[in-house]
Each structure stands twice: as C-alpha cells, then as structure tokens.
Amino acid sequence: xxxxxxxxxxxxxxxxxxxVKHFLxxxxxxxxxxxxxxxxxxxSGFSAGYLIQEMLTRLARNxxxxxxxxxxxxxxxxxxFGMVLGAMAGQIGLIFVTDWAVVGIPGMVLAALISMPIAAxxxxxxxxxxxxxxxxEMVTSYILGFFINGIYQFVVLYTMGxxxxxxxxxxxxxxxxxxxxxxxxxxxTGIRRAxxxxxxxxxxxxxFTISIPLGTYVTIAAFCFxxxxxxxxxxxxDMRAIGQDMAVAGSAGIAVERTRxxxxxxxxxxxAFGQIIFLQNIGTMNTYNSHEQTGMFSIAALLIGGATxxxxxxxxxxxxxxxxxxxxxxxxxxxxxxIGQAQLGEYFRVFVSYGIIAVALVLHAxxxxxxxxxxxxxxxxx
Amino acid sequence: xxxxxxLGMRRLLIRVALVAALVAISFVMYDIGKERNVLLxxxxxxxxxxxYEALVGVSIIVDGGKKTGVRPxxxxxxxxxxxxxxxxxxxxxxxxxxxxxxxxxxxxKSWMISLPALAGGARDIYIPRPAAAQPLPPPSPSGEPxxxxxxxxxxxxxxxxx
Numbered sequence: 001x002x003x004x005x006x007x008x009x010x011x012x013x014x015x016x017x018x019x020v021k022h023f024l025x026x027x028x029x030x031x032x033x034x035x036x037x038x039x040x041x042x043x044s045g046f047s048a049g050y051l052i053q054e055m056l057t058r059l060a061r062n063x064x065x066x067x068x069x070x071x072x073x074x075x076x077x078x079x080x081f082g083m084v085l086g087a088m089a090g091q092i093g094l095i096f097v098t099d100w101a102v103v104g105i106p107g108m109v110l111a112a113l114i115s116m117p118i119a120a121x122x123x124x125x126x127x128x129x130x131x132x133x134x135x136x137e138m139v140t141s142y143i144l145g146f147f148i149n150g151i152y153q154f155v156v157l158y159t160m161g162x163x164x165x166x167x168x169x170x171x172x173x174x175x176x177x178x179x180x181x182x183x184x185x186x187x188x189t190g191i192r193r194a195x196x197x198x199x200x201x202x203x204x205x206x207x208f209t210i211s212i213p214l215g216t217y218v219t220i221a222a223f224c225f226x227x228x229x230x231x232x233x234x235x236x237x238d239m240r241a242i243g244q245d246m247a248v249a250g251s252a253g254i255a256v257e258r259t260r261x262x263x264x265x266x267x268x269x270x271x272a273f274g275q276i277i278f279l280q281n282i283g284t285m286n287t288y289n290s291h292e293q294t295g296m297f298s299i300a301a302l303l304i305g306g307a308t309x310x311x312x313x314x315x316x317x318x319x320x321x322x323x324x325x326x327x328x329x330x331x332x333x334x335x336x337x338x339i340g341q342a343q344l345g346e347y348f349r350v351f352v353s354y355g356i357i358a359v360a361l362v363l364h365a366x367x368x369x370x371x372x373x374x375x376x377x378x379x380x381x382x
Numbered sequence: 383x384x385x386x387x388x389l390g391m392r393r394l395l396i397r398v399a400l401v402a403a404l405v406a407i408s409f410v411m412y413d414i415g416k417e418r419n420v421l422l423x424x425x426x427x428x429x430x431x432x433x434y435e436a437l438v439g440v441s442i443i444v445d446g447g448k449k450t451g452v453r454p455x456x457x458x459x460x461x462x463x464x465x466x467x468x469x470x471x472x473x474x475x476x477x478x479x480x481x482x483x484x485x486x487x488x489x490x491k492s493w494m495i496s497l498p499a500l501a502g503g504a505r506d507i508y509i510p511r512p513a514a515a516q517p518l519p520p521p522s523p524s525g526e527p528x529x530x531x532x533x534x535x536x537x538x539x540x541x542x543x544x
Contacts, residue, residue, distance in 0.1 A: 097415075103463055106415025113408045190417060 025370050029363050030306045033323040040327065040334040049208025051329065058325040059318065060196060060216040061281040065274035066298045066317045067223050068267050072137075073312045074231070075263035076243030079299045082126040082141035082264065086271025087291035088152045089119035094191070094276060094285055095160070095182060099171045103190035105198060108276055111191070115272040122148060123268030127261030134246070138309070145295060156287060157181045182287050192283035195219065216277060223270070224314050239263055243310070274298075300324055300357045308367070414464050418486050421494040422469075423457040427509055434498035439474035442497070452497065462486065471501055482507075 024031065041051070065083070072080040093115035097107045126144055133140040160167045161180025169175055174182055198215030230236045238259050241249040250256045275294060279285050302312060305320020335344060422444075426436045436454035443449050444460055445467050452458055465487070471480040480501050486493055494511040496504070 100412065101417040102412055102415040103417045104415055106411040110408055110411040110415060113404055113411065116404070 022374065025367055027306050028367065029304055029359070030319055030323060032359070032363075033304050033327060037323060037326045037330065040330040043337050044330040044333040045337070046330060046333065047208065049205070049210070051326070053208070053210055054329050055322055055325060056210065056212055057281070058328075059321050060213040060220070061278055062298065062301065062321050062325070063220045063317060064216075064223060064277045065271060065294060066301050066321055067220070067227065067314070068270035068274050069298060069302055070227055070312050070314070070317070071230070071239070071270075072263050072267045073307070073310065074236070074243055075239040075260055076246065076310065077130060077260060077263060078138040078309045079302070080141055080264065080267050080271075081138055081295050081299065082123075082130075082144055083267060083271035083274075083298065084145040084291045084295040085122040085126055085148050086115075086119045086268035087275040087294040088148065089115040089122055089268070090272035090275030091115075091279070091285060091287065091291060092118055092152075092156070093272070094188060094279060095156070095169065095174065095186065095287070098186055098188060098190060099169045099174055101171075101190060104194045107191045108194055108280060111276050112273050115276065116269055119269040119272035120265050123265035124261060126268060127264035130264060131257045131260055142295075149292070152291075153288060184287055186285040186287055188279060188283055188285055191280045194280055195277060196281055213281070216281070219277065227314060235259065235262065296354070296357065297324070300354075303357065303361070413488070416465075417461055417463045418493055420460050420462050420486065421457050421511060422452065422460055422497055423494050423509065424452045424497045425455050425457065427496040427499055429496065429499050429504050429506055429509065432502070432504065434496065434502045434504065437471070437473060437498055437501055440497060440501070441472045441474075443470040443472070444468070457494070469495070469500065471497060473501065 065087075068083060068086070069080055072078065090111065093111035093113075096114050097111045100110075102110050125148075126141060129144055130137045130140055155167070158181060160169045160182050161175050162168070162170060162172070163179035166180050169182065174186060176183055193213070195215045196213030199218065201212040201214045203210050203212070231240070238249070238254045241252065241254055242256055242259055246256055271294070275291065278294070279290065301320040301324040302316060303320065304324045305312075305316035305318070307313070307316035307320065335347075422442060424436050424440060427434050437452075438454050441449050441451045442458075444462065449472070450458060466483060466485050468481060468483050471478075471482075473479070478501075482500055484495065484507070494509050495507050496509045499507045499509070
C-alpha cells in the first residue's frame with residue numbers, strides 16, 4: 001500500500017538536487033568566470049600580491065560607475081546603456097577644471113558640480129525618449145548614446161577653443177593648434193589620484209606591499225549606503241513597484257513616466273560622478289573615446305557579477321567588477337602564454353571583454369527560460 | 383484653496399536655494415582649488431620709489447614645503463594652490479628669517495613676487511610679470527585649416543569604426 005500523498009499545498013517542494021541545480025543555473029555567469037579565472041591565473045604567472053593590488057585599484061576605479069546602473073534596473077528599465085551620456089557630462093566638467101587649473105579634491109568637486117546640470121539635462125532627454133520606447137529601453141538607450149555622442153563631438157571639437165564664437169578654453173595645451181577643438185588626449189595632472197590619495201593606506205605583507213585608495217572606497221561605501229537608503233524611500237518603493245509591473249503601479253496612482261525619468265536622471269548624474277572618479281584614477285582622458293567604453297564595460301561587469309536585466313544588487317557589482325577585471329588582467333598574458341604571440345593575447349582580451357556581454361545575455365535568456373519552466377513545474381506540482 | 387500656490391512657491395524657493403548653494407559651492411571650490419603659477423623674483427626692484435637690492439644667500443620655504451635656494455638676479459616658478467600662502471625667507475647673511483603671508487586675489491591675472499621687496503617689508507610686493515607667451519597666430523588667409531600633428535587631431539579612425 002502506497003503512503004498517502006500530502007496534499008495540503010499545491011506547490012511542489014524542490015529536492016536538494018533541484019535546489020543545487022537551480023543555484024548553479026542562477027549563478028552560472030559568475031561560476032563560468034570564476035572557472036575561467038581559475039584556469040587563466042596560473043597560466044598568466046602573476047603573483048598574488050600583484051593581482052590583489054590590481055583588483056583593489058580597479059575596484060576603486062570602476063565600482064562607482066557600475067553602481068550607477070542599479071537604479072534604472074530597480075525601475076524595470078534594464079541596463080542603462082545611456083550612462084555614456086553621464087560619462088560625457090563628467091568629461092565636460094573635467095575639461096573645464098583642467099582649463100581653469102583647479103586641482104585636487106576641489107577640482108574634482110567642481111568638475112562634478114559642472115557636470116551635474118549637464119548630466120541631469122541629458123538624463124531628462126534620455127528618460128523622456130525611453131518613455132516612448134517602453135519595453136525596448138536597452139537598445140533605445142544604446143542608440144541614444146551614439147546620437148548624443150555626435151552632439152558631444154560637435155560641442156567639444158568645434159565650439160570649444162580660443163578663437164571665434166566658442167565656449168572659451170584658454171589653455172593652449174588643451175586646444176588643437178588650429179585654435180578650436182579639444183585635443184584627443186588630456187593630461188589630468190591636477191586631479192590625478194586626488195581622491196585615491198586623499199586617505200592613503202599602505203600595508204606591508206612581507207612579500208608584497210598593498211596600497212589601498214581609501215578615499216575612493218569611502219566614497220563608494222557612501223554611495224552604497226545611499227542606494228540602500230534610497231530603496232526604502234517613497235521614490236525607491238515607487239521604482240520597485242514600477243519595475244515589478246508598470247500597469248499595476250500606474251493603477252495604484254504612481255506617476256510611472258515621471259518616476260522612470262527620475263531613475264534615469266539619477267543614474268546619469270551618478271555616471272557623470274563615476275566617470276570623474278574613473279578618470280582621476282587613470283590620470284589621462286581620451287576626449288573622444290573614454291566615454292564609449294564606459295557603458296559597455298560597466299554593463300559587462302555587472303552581468304558577470306550575476307545580475308540580470310531585471311535584478312541587480314550591490315553584491316553583483318563588486319563580484320562582477322572583480323571577476324571582469326581579473327579576466328582583463330590575466331587574459332592577455334594567459335593568451336600570450338597559450339598562443340605565444342603578444343598581439344594574439346591582445347585580441348584575446350578584446351574577444352573576452354566583448355564576448356562576455358554576449359555570453360551573459362545569452363545565459364540570461366536561457367536562465368529566464370529555465371526559471372519559467374521551473375515555476376511552471378512548481379505550480380503543476382511535478 | 384491657497385495651499386497649492388503656496389506649495390508651488392515653496393518648492394520653487396527650495397529649488398532656487400539649491401541652485402544658489404551649488405553655484406556658491408562651485409565658487410568656493412574654484413577659489414580653494416585654483417592653482418597659480420607664481421614667479422618668485424630675486425632681482426633688484428624699485429617699488430614706490432624705494433630701491434630693494436637682490437638678496438644674497440636666500441632660501442625660500444612656501445607653505446612649510448621644501449626649502450629652495452634662489453640666487454641673486456634669478457627667479458623661480460612656484461605652483462601655489464589656493465589664495466593665501468606663507469612665504470618664509472631665510473637669509474644666510476646674519477641668520478635672518480622673514481615670514482610673510484601673501485594673498486593672491488582673483489582679479490590679478492598674473493603673479494610675480496619680489497623677494498627683495500618682501501624682505502624689505504614693502505607693502506606692495508607684486509611686480510609686473512614678464513610678457514606672457516605669444517598669442518596664437520591669426521588663421522591662414524586662405525581659409526584652409528592647418529593640418530594638426532599626428533595624434534593631435536581630435537577623433538581619429540578609431541572613433542568612426544564603432
């Protein structure tokens with residue numbers, strides 16, 4: 001005689017194997033990249049001290065930018081490829097402070113203050129456009145980035161300069177020899193590592209010395225607290241409601257479109273700050289290219305951290321930045337060691353950095369399919 | 383019924399105050415972060431009809447930084463961040479030490495400080511700076527743009543190949 005089946009709940013309880021399988025599927029992207037790193041690190045031959053130092057520097061450099069992506073995801077707008085708009089605004093701020101020779105932390109703060117209204121305006125445009133393209137936000141913001149890039153190039157290349165009716169930039173080191181247009185590369189000597197060295201911390205571990213850019217980490221920690229606090233505010237709750245279901249949120253009296261615009265404005269302004277922090281660490285600015293890579297690399301890092309288009313956390317940011325940059329550091333050398341040519345190692349690096357996004361998006365789509373199937377089976381009681 | 387306009391006015395006032403605060407902070411940041419290239423001149427100078435002779439065996443310390451020697455009839459450039467600075471002169475002859483606080487005001491376009499005047503206790507220690515770098519030449523009459531140097535020409539092919 002078979003024992004009676006407990007039928008007090010229609011929902012199927014998953015077994016241990018199923019839970020492990022679900023965990024592996026949910027975290028497949030970080031697991032793949034942990035495995036890749038585990039293979040590539042010994043091949044690359046880098047020391048532990050070097051890798052730890054690199055990761056600490058790169059975490060400080062990139063985390064703020066990646067964190068700026070969280071708020072639009074919360075509002076159900078996917079990955080904000082439009083963050084390059086904020087990056088452009090940040091760069092405009094940096095051009096001005098470099099021209100005015102305002103240095104150190106005050107220079108960074110001034111650059112942030114200059115970029116803030118520009119980023120807010122660009123964010124407003126981006127948010128308004130995305131409201132016309134609901135459900136296709138990612139591709140729309142990606143293309144909008146190219147559109148605004150054209151305007152940025154026009155402004156920087158033709159309206160800024162010494163001569164004519166231009167936005168005045170008087171430092172000849174910034175302006176092209178023809179008298180207008182900003183040079184391709186700008187030396188950010190005045191603000192180089194200003195925030196990183198604001199609170200310097202160095203520790204000797206015997207075999208190696210680690211230098212920690214504490215000033216930047218304190219700023220990132222403040223931003224993390226801001227995100228945690230923001231989620232609990234009325235606006236944060238509204239964004240989460242919109243992210244879950246726009247129609248229901250609208251019926252509940254939430255101003256859906258306005259809230260979505262605010263989400264993008266906040267993200268764009270924070271991306272501008274993030275770009276300033278990023279460039280102060282690098283120390284040079286590629287006027288016409290720096291911002292282009294920003295969106296792609298930040299999104300790739302977030303996806304590698306296990307985030308999805310609809311769900312991302314602060315943990316995903318730090319895990320993602322660490323894994324992405326670990327691959328970035330070790331893959332060229334590993335590629336070179338495996339294939340034997342430095343050029344091929346570089347190709348390997350480009351292949352990895354762009355391929356990551358494709359892999360992450362494909363895995364995301366596959367994971368969603370698996371989750372749907374799992375939910376269906378759960379409801380069926382299988 | 384008057385609550386709504388009051389609320390709108392209050393909101394507007396808060397926004398105006400925030401913008402004003404941002405502008406004010408920007409000015410403060412500019413003021414405290416502005417880097418000025420100051421020339422410290424050790425040549426004989428005549429200020430307000432008083433002659434000040436070049437100092438022999440003088441070292442200067444700016445804002446408690448590194449000690450630098452300045453020969454007679456020489457001048458050194460020093461980058462100073464902010465507006466108020468302390469310049470300390472140490473003269474080996476007689477073991478004299480003079481400290482003075484200088485203010486670099488925003489309305490001054492360039493700065494050159496006469497060290498002999500500073501040591502002599504002159505009220506005005508700023509002297510005219512030598513002619514600045516030559517201004518850019520006018521655009522070519524043909525209207526043709528100049529060909530910029532390699533790596534100096536704005537966005538190149540890499541930008542077009544996105």
